[in-house]
Amino acid sequence: MSNKFLETKNVSKTFGKIKALDDVNFNLYKGKIHGLLGENGAGKSSLMNVLSGIYQPEKGSIYLDGQKEKILSPDIASRLGIGMVHQEFRLVESFSIKDNLTLSKSNIYKDNFLKSFKKYSEIFALNVNENEIISDLSVGEKQKIEIMKLIFNDSNIMLLDEPTAVLTPQETSQLKNSLVTLAQEDMKTIVLITHKLKEIKEFTEIVSVMKNGKMVAKDLPTKDVTDNQLIELMMGAVKTSTVDKDNKIGQIKLNVENINFIDEVSNIKKLEEINFHVKSGEILGLAGVSGNGQVELANIISGIEKIFEGKIIINNKDVSNKGVRSRKKLNLSYIPENRLGVGLAPGVSVIDNSIVRDYFHTKLGPHLSKNKTSNLLESLIKQFSIKAPNPKAEISTLSGGNMQKLLMGRELVGDPDVIIASQPTRGLDVNAVDAIHNLLIDQRNKGSAIFLISEDLDELFKLSHRLLVIFEGKIVKSFNTTDANINDVGLAMAGASE
Amino acid sequence: MNKYTLSKRQVVNELSTFYSFLAGFLIALIIGSVILLIQDKSPIDTFSLMFKLSIGSVNSLSSSLNKATPLILAGLGIAIINTVKLWNIGAEGQIFMGAIGVNLIYINFQLTSSTSFIFLLLVSAFVGGAICILIPAVAKVLFGVNEIITTLLTNYIVIGLTIYLVNGPWKDPGSLNFPAAAYVGKEVYLPTIFGKLSYGFLICIFFTAFAHYLKNSSVFGYEMRIAGGSEMTAIYAGINAKQKAFFAMLIGGGFAGLAGGIELLSQTHRVSTGISQGFGYTAIIVAAITGMRPTGIFLVGSLFGALSIGGSVIQTIGVSTYIADIIQVSTLFGALVIQFFFNYQLKRADDG
Ligand SMILES: Nc1ncnc2c1ncn2[C@@H]1O[C@H](COP(=O)(O)OP(=O)(O)OP(=O)(O)O)[C@@H](O)[C@H]1O
Ligand SMILES: [Mg+2]
Numbered sequence: 085m086s087n088k089f090l091e092t093k094n095v096s097k098t099f100g101k102i103k104a105l106d107d108v109n110f111n112l113y114k115g116k117i118h119g120l121l122g123e124n125g126a127g128k129s130s131l132m133n134v135l136s137g138i139y140q141p142e143k144g145s146i147y148l149d150g151q152k153e154k155i156l157s158p159d160i161a162s163r164l165g166i167g168m169v170h171q172e173f174r175l176v177e178s179f180s181i182k183d184n185l186t187l188s189k190s191n192i193y194k195d196n197f198l199k200s201f202k203k204y205s206e207i208f209a210l211n212v213n214e215n216e217i218i219s220d221l222s223v224g225e226k227q228k229i230e231i232m233k234l235i236f237n238d239s240n241i242m243l244l245d246e247p248t249a250v251l252t253p254q255e256t257s258q259l260k261n262s263l264v265t266l267a268q269e270d271m272k273t274i275v276l277i278t279h280k281l282k283e284i285k286e287f288t289e290i291v292s293v294m295k296n297g298k299m300v301a302k303d304l305p306t307k308d309v310t311d312n313q314l315i316e317l318m319m320g321a322v323k324t325s326t327v328d329k330d331n332k333i334g335q336i337k338l339n340v341e342n343i344n345f346i347d348e349v350s351n352i353k354k355l356e357e358i359n360f361h362v363k364s365g366e367i368l369g370l371a372g373v374s375g376n377g378q379v380e381l382a383n384i385i386s387g388i389e390k391i392f393e394g395k396i397i398i399n400n401k402d403v404s405n406k407g408v409r410s411r412k413k414l415n416l417s418y419i420p421e422n423r424l425g426v427g428l429a430p431g432v433s434v435i436d437n438s439i440v441r442d443y444f445h446t447k448l449g450p451h452l453s454k455n456k457t458s459n460l461l462e463s464l465i466k467q468f469s470i471k472a473p474n475p476k477a478e479i480s481t482l483s484g485g486n487m488q489k490l491l492m493g494r495e496l497v498g499d500p501d502v503i504i505a506s507q508p509t510r511g512l513d514v515n516a517v518d519a520i521h522n523l524l525i526d527q528r529n530k531g532s533a534i535f536l537i538s539e540d541l542d543e544l545f546k547l548s549h550r551l552l553v554i555f556e557g558k559i560v561k562s563f564n565t566t567d568a569n570i571n572d573v574g575l576a577m578a579g580a581s582e
Numbered sequence: 583m584n585k586y587t588l589s590k591r592q593v594v595n596e597l598s599t600f601y602s603f604l605a606g607f608l609i610a611l612i613i614g615s616v617i618l619l620i621q622d623k624s625p626i627d628t629f630s631l632m633f634k635l636s637i638g639s640v641n642s643l644s645s646s647l648n649k650a651t652p653l654i655l656a657g658l659g660i661a662i663i664n665t666v667k668l669w670n671i672g673a674e675g676q677i678f679m680g681a682i683g684v685n686l687i688y689i690n691f692q693l694t695s696s697t698s699f700i701f702l703l704l705v706s707a708f709v710g711g712a713i714c715i716l717i718p719a720v721a722k723v724l725f726g727v728n729e730i731i732t733t734l735l736t737n738y739i740v741i742g743l744t745i746y747l748v749n750g751p752w753k754d755p756g757s758l759n760f761p762a763a764a765y766v767g768k769e770v771y772l773p774t775i776f777g778k779l780s781y782g783f784l785i786c787i788f789f790t791a792f793a794h795y796l797k798n799s800s801v802f803g804y805e806m807r808i809a810g811g812s813e814m815t816a817i818y819a820g821i822n823a824k825q826k827a828f829f830a831m832l833i834g835g836g837f838a839g840l841a842g843g844i845e846l847l848s849q850t851h852r853v854s855t856g857i858s859q860g861f862g863y864t865a866i867i868v869a870a871i872t873g874m875r876p877t878g879i880f881l882v883g884s885l886f887g888a889l890s891i892g893g894s895v896i897q898t899i900g901v902s903t904y905i906a907d908i909i910q911v912s913t914l915f916g917a918l919v920i921q922f923f924f925n926y927q928l929k930r931a932d933d934g
Contacts, residue, residue, distance in 0.1 A: 388817055408820035418818070426818050429811030431667070436807055440819045443804055451799050476596070 088147070089114040089273055090135070090166075090241060095144030097130055101513065104130040105141065106297040112241060115271040117263055119278070119288035119306060123318055124374065124510075124539045126294040128277050129171060132243045136168035137161035162190045167239030169230045171246050177219040181229055184218060185236045192238045204232050208262045223350060224255040228262075235266070241273045242266075248278055249375050252352065253556075260287050279373040281311050281578040293317040315574035319541060327525060327546055329566070334364030337533035338385070338416075338502045339397035345380055345557075348391070354380045355557045358394070362502070362533040367524070369548030369565070370537045371577055374507075377557040378537045379421060382506050385535070386418035387411045398502055412441065414502075417495035421506035421537070427491045428479050434490070435461050435475040441494050468493035468523070485516030492520060496527055503527060506537040521547060541570055541577075555579045588926045598924035599873040599917075603882065606871065606917030610909045617908065618901065628901055632892030642891065644779035648849065650887025651786045652677060652841035652858065656865035657883055658793040659711070659837030661874040665797055666827045667810035672718065672733030673838040674862025675740035676711035680842025681850075681857045682744065683710025685752065688766050696769040703770060704785070704843050711839015712832040714740060719831035723824040729831070737862070741855065748854055762854035772848040780848035787880075789837065794876040796833075806830050838862060867914045873921070886910055 090112040097105040104127045112118060122128045133139040135146070137155040146153050148164055155161050161168075175184050185201070186194055193200040201214050208228045218226060227247055234242045248256045260283075266272040276287050284291055284306060292302040293314060301317050338361060345355035355377045362368045372378055383389035385396055387408040395404050398414045420426040428437045438461045443452065461475055470489045472482055479487065492508065505524065509517040524547060528534055538544050544551055544565070551563040553576040561576040595601070615625035637643045656673040663670040670676075683706040693699035718732035745761070752763035772781045797803045809816040809823035816823035842857055850857055868886055872878030893906025 386818075387820075408818070412820065420818060422814070425812055426814045429808050429815035432807055432811035432815075436804065436811075439804075440808065440815065443819070444801065451795075452801055452804055454799070478590075481590070 087114070088112070089149060091147040092131075092135070093145050093147070095131070095134055095141045095146070097134060097139055097141045103297045105134065108144070108294075108297075108299045109302065110292060110299055111303055112273050112275065113290065114273050115267050116290055117267050117274045117276060117288045119276055119284040119291035120294065121278075121284060121291060121314060121318055122294035126318075127297040128294055129245050130297075131294070132168055132245055132275065132277070135161070135241075136166055136243060138168075162188065162237055162239065165238060165240040166243070167234035167237055167241070168243040169227075169234065169245060169247055171249070173226055173230060175218045175226060175229060175233075178217065180215050180217055181212065181221075182214040184229060185214075185233055188233075188237045190237045193236050200236070204235060207265050208232060209258050223250045224252065227251060227255075227259075231259075231262075235270075235272075240271070241275075243275045245277045246279070247276070248280065248283055256283065257286075263287060279578060281314060281575070281580050284314070285311075295320055311575055311578070311580045312571055315571045315578065319570055319574050327521075329549055331365050331529050332531075333366050333549075334531060336361045337364050337399060338362045338535065339395070340381075340385065341395040341397065343381070343384060343392060343394035343396075345377075345384060345389070345392040347380070353557060355384070355392075358559060360552060360559070362535050364501070364531045364533050365528060366550070367528055367534040367536055367548040369544035369551040370535065370554055371541060371544050371551055371573055372537075372539070372554035373577055374539055376554050378506065378554060380557075381554075382418065382420065382504050382537060385504055386416065386420075409444070415498070415500045416502045417441070417498075417500035417504070419492055419495050419503070419505045419508055421510070423484070423487055423491060424480060428487060430478075430480055432479060433476050434472050434479055434482065437479045438464055438475075438490060438494055442498070464490065464493045464497060467497070469519070485512050485519075488512060488516065488520060489523075492523055496523060499527070499530055500532055503532050503534045504537070505534060507539065508536070509538075509540065509543060517543075541573060544573075545570060553577055588928060591925060591927055595924060598921065599871075599875065599878060602917040602920035602924060603871055603878070603913070605920040606913045606915070607885075607909075609916030610912035613912045614905055614909045617905065621901070623899075623901055628896060628899070628905070631899065632889070632896055632906075635895040636888035636892035640777040643888075644774075644777035646888035646891045647783050647884060648778060648780050648887070649890050650884040651780070651782045651848075652845050652861040653865050653868055653886055654786050654880055654883035655789060655841035655844070656838040656862050657868040657872075657879040658789060658876055659834035659841075660865055660869040661834075661872075661876060661879060662793055662796060662806075662837065663830050663834035664869070664874045665803060665806040665810055666823075666830045668722070668827060668831065669730045670715070670733050670831070670834050670838075671730055671866065672715060672736045672835070672862070673841075673865050674858055674860065675733075675737035676714040676835045676838035677842035677845065677858045677862050678740045678744050679710040679714035680707035680839030681710075681846040681853050682740075682747065682842075683707050683713075683839060684843045684846050685763055685766070685853045686710075688770065689752075700770050700772065700847065703847060704840060707843020707846075708836040708840045711842065712836040714839065715831050715835030719828050719835075722831070723828050744853065744855055744857070752853060754852070760854070762856075763852050765852045766847070770847060771851065772844065780844070782844035782848045785840075785844060789840070790876050790880045793837070793879075797874075797876060802826070802829075838865070841865075864910060867910055871914050871917045 088111045092108055092110045095105055095108045108131060110131060120128050130139060134141050137158045137160050146155060153164060186197060210225060210228050212225060227250060251259060263274055267274055278284060288306050291304050291306045293300050295318060340358055340360050343355050343358040347354045358381060370378060384392050387406060395402055398411060398416055401414055403411050424430050435457055439457055458475060464470060465472055468489045471486045509520050524534060536548055548565055551565050552559050553561045553573060563573060618625045618628055635642055636646045656677060660670045660673060684703045687703055687706040693702060714736055718729050718736060721727035721732055722729045748761040748763050754762055754764035774780055775784060805821045806826050808819060808821055809826040813823045845857055864886060868879055868883050872882050889906045889909055893903045897903055
């Protein structure tokens with residue numbers, strides 16, 4: 085292999101107790117497209133943020149062209165020719181394309197802007213006028229401008245953090261052509277982060293894999309590795325499940341029939357022909373990389389999203405046209421993936437947040453008596469061992485784990501018939517994860533039907549009886565967790581076709 | 583690299599707003615004293631005179647409380663709207679609309695029972711205030727137009743409307759060159775409780791209790807708090823966030839309108855540009871100092887009423903009335919700064 089263009093040696097970065105990067109060694113080679121794989125939270129974005137000067141590592145060094153460099157700020161990174169496209173858009177929405185492209189002081193095409201804009205518009209198959217305002221562009225067009233911005237800022241190393249997550253398959257294959265052109269003709273060095281194996285295969289020459297903050301494999305030639313090998317590296321060893329799954333399974337509690345959903349804003353089909361049911365006492369897992377339709381599905385089942393095709397049946401009642409409250413009254417609970425912002429209201433007190441599910445019930449009313457609400461909170465705190473010293477304190481003063489326990493406790497305390505739990509343990513520490521798992525199992529034993537949406541395969545294997553895999557809005561596979569192979573599930577999640 | 587960062591305190595002292603107010607008031611008195619000293623006036627003499635003239639006798643006390651009434655009512659309205667985390671800068675205009683509402687009904691209807699007529703007029707005042715905020719409310723919930731701008735703008739429109747009315751259709755020929763509508767009849771004057779203290783103040787006490795209940799104990803208040811915290815949580819909880827914001831704005835506008843109605847029926851007795859002397863703006867200060875708490879608004883509103891009465895009479899010893907305004911504004915400023923240190927703490931951090 086040619087010479088290392090950029091090299092990191094033993095780079096470490098911690099956030100509180102979390103080791104986001106743990107002695108990471110990583111190499112980039114000039115003019116090549118590199119894939120970077122890893123589960124959610126593996127540390128991919130953190131590594132990119134270190135290279136682009138946004139995070140300062142506590143340990144380790146970075147070499148560019150053999151020269152040791154301290155990348156103390158994004159400014160320095162950009163002077164060194166390193167640019168990054170973040171997972172979320174960072175364009176100035178109210179500015180024109182031209183303004184966004186020429187904003188940075190490291191910009192090199194100020195004078196002959198039009199000529200270069202035309203050239204790269206062709207490479208990116210972009211068909212818009214340079215005076216167009218960003219907020220009027222489609223998601224795909226914005227993504228192209230984001231990447232083009234790196235070129236205009238003279239970045240030779242382009243770090244692309246999940247650029248394809250927001251693109252349609254057509255746009256993705258277009259992007260592939262553009263990146264290949266840039267690497268071959270302009271000698272750009274490119275890093276592509278993605279969760280889709282197909283893209284790793286098609287886009288990249290070299291692939292590296294991260295897990296739990298560590299670089300578990302680096303500089304693998306893409307054409308020589310199999311999907312199975314990559315998935316094994318990403319997933320690691322399966323932890324053996326210790327949960328007893330011989331509990332009593334009863335009647336069907338939740339029925340989801342022929343759900344089709346098109347997102348109004350982007351006009352993209354987000355869900356296609358979704359069918360499944362969950363029985364009393366059963367945990368049905370939904371595996372998938374985030375952004376494949378999970379949020380939309382949960383919102384449709386819970387009644388937040390009202391415009392869709394198909395049927396939702398709770399306890400044998402068709403609730404497809406019913407609102408959130410009537411579904412709650414049929415004893416549905418929903419633990420949304422967005423804890424603070426959806427499940428809990430920021431800026432509002434702990435006690436107010438503790439009655440979001442049932443505040444309209446007469447047991448608290450008609451005047452939301454202070455006594456009744458504080459009794460309810462107190463029993464939640466006791467039953468679910470929540471650390472919340474001051475009921476009047478703002479909710480975000482609680483730790484993530486305690487917030488989640490409060491949210492779970494609030495939704496579980498009435499022994500719901502159906503529970504939608506979305507990413508219930510994301511971002512929590514080991515103890516909190518165990519506590520949340522035990523809550524779900526208790527509830528299962530009490531006869532709730534649980535639909536568990538998660539990206540964490542260990543969690544899904546541990547808790548669920550059956551497992552569905554969602555990819556690009558479709559249920560692509562289903563498994564029985566007792567005899568399924570975790571790598572097969574991983575392959576299905578990454579969209580690998582057999 | 584050591585940096586200092588501000589972090590939000592886990593637990594904020596429950597009485598912090600009250601302490602900040604006291605500290606702010608103290609700071610304001612010091613600022614006031616410095617200004618008086620520069621003018622060669624004795625602060626102690628001035629302040630004790632203000633004290634005597636504002637609450638020293640039954641008459642002065644009742645004047646102060648009458649003055650406080652519109653401040654409190656408009657402040658309560660602002661606090662109710664703030665439950666959904668929206669700002670009402672339009673209380674001034676809503677006060678005028680309340681008075682206009684009263685006069686409109688007064689000249690077009692006549693009820694024999696003066697009690698029920700007064701009641702009807704007060705209802706029209708409330709409705710007038712609500713109508714005044716209707717356009718900002720609709721613009722907010724339908725198009726997300728910033729309510730701070732729109733409520734502020736309605737002030738200018740309504741004051742323009744008032745000037746038009748009192749110079750045109752409603753102009754009282756008897757008022758000679760002073761542009762004002764005709765006086766309302768004595769039968770609709772709000773009676774007094776004792777001294778000069780108007781029944782308006784009793785209404786004000788009642789509405790303070792009502793606002794307290796609405797904000798803190800009612801289901802509607804709860805829904806407003808959640809809607810104000812996060813629209814997504816509201817939708818998740820089955821609360822129509824936009825609807826709550828809409829009704830909060832109408833009710834809050836109604837409170838300010840009622841202030842205008844009471845002011846007309848108990849003090850000015852006619853519509854003119856003098857219906858409000860910036861009550862709607864001072865009410866913002868009152869509401870902000872108290873952290874939007876109805877009971878606090880009642881207390882601070884009363885104090886501010888006394889300050890204006892005290893301020894208006896010290897002219898006699900050659901001190902500008904603006905000393906009262908300076909104290910009011912400095913109290914807010916001081917209180918907000920102190921409140922900040924109750925809510926946040928300075929921490930050393932090694933990492934951004
Ligand atoms: N600014 C931050 N503050 C605290 N923790 C952070 C921060 N940034 C990242 N982390 C934590 O570091 C770990 C690695 O996160 P990172 O964003 O690098 O993962 P990732 O591989 O990019 O995941 P994804 O595929 O979900 O984007 C996670 O546990 C994350 O919670
Ligand atoms: Mg990431």
